[in-house]
Amino acid sequence: MKKIWLFILIGLLFSCKNETSIKKSVSPKETETSSVKQEQKDYNKTGLEIAFGTKKQLGKNLISQLNKKGTLDALTFCNVKAIPLTDSMQTVYQAKIKRVSDKNRNPNNKANNDEVTYINQFKEVIKKGEKPQPIIKKTQDSVYFYYPIVTNGMCLQCHGKPNKNIKPETLKLLSNLYPNDKATGYDENQVRGIWSIQIKK
Numbered sequence: 115m116k117k118i119w120l121f122i123l124i125g126l127l128f129s130c131k132n133e134t135s136i137k138k139s140v141s142p143k144e145t146e147t148s149s150v151k152q153e154q155k156d157y158n159k160t161g162l163e164i165a166f167g168t169k170k171q172l173g174k175n176l177i178s179q180l181n182k183k184g185t186l187d188a189l190t191f192c193n194v195k196a197i198p199l200t201d202s203m204q205t206v207y208q209a210k211i212k213r214v215s216d217k218n219r220n221p222n223n224k225a226n227n228d229e230v231t232y233i234n235q236f237k238e239v240i241k242k243g244e245k246p247q248p249i250i251k252k253t254q255d256s257v258y259f260y261y262p263i264v265t266n267g268m269c270l271q272c273h274g275k276p277n278k279n280i281k282p283e284t285l286k287l288l289s290n291l292y293p294n295d296k297a298t299g300y301d302e303n304q305v306r307g308i309w310s311i312q313i314k315k
């Protein structure tokens with residue numbers, strides 16, 4: 115009888131703060147690991163949903179601009195709209211969404227040290243032709259989610275080899291908008307950067 119009250123008390127103490135810690139204190143080891151696995155799966159799903167949702171938004175807008183107006187206008191559109199678009203997805207998903215790169219075009223999209231490490235890991239995976247799995251890291255208050263952004267043929271007109279894939283007039287506009295642009299020289303099927311998403315627990 116006493117034990118039950120103790121559990122209820124512990125339960126009440128932790129219930130608004132952290133659900134998993136109750137599970138940890140009461141459940142046997144096996145259920146614990148399976149619940150951790152389930153949690154991992156849920157974050158995996160949310161992370162991918164955000165990454166693909168944002169990608170779809172950005173992609174849809176980019177493709178329609180490319181079709182309607184051509185590379186130059188799409189580029190100006192990308193430059194102006196990319197950040198507000200990711201911002202609007204952030205409000206939808208209550209998460210912090212970044213698109214970062216080791217060879218960034220926009221100075222705001224520069225990968226930090228951790229992110230560079232993950233980009234290099236994804237490069238290995240893509241080079242081997244394997245399907246990338248999201249990388250998930252947890253801290254006390256957040257879950258961090260990383261997933262690669264890979265190039266296809268369409269990207270090369272703005273991220274490919276200067277003068278070969280990128281037309282001179284595009285190159286000129288790029289260097290005006292981004293004097294420190296590092297985001298050229300890519301081929302198809304290369305890691306252009308990663309989604310870096312922070313979900314508050």
Ligand code: HEC
Binds near residue numbers: 218221
């Ligand atoms: C019409 C030109 C254009 C095309 C096509 C294009 N991009 Fe970009 N990309 C840009 C511009 C401009 C930026 C900088 C946006 C900004 O200022 O936030 C950018 C930024 C990015 C970034 C953010 C990191 C950074 O370097 O600043 C990633 C990742 C990216 N592009 C990936 C891609 C991929 C993958 C494709 C193909 C599916 C693609 N882009 C196609 C013009 C383009």
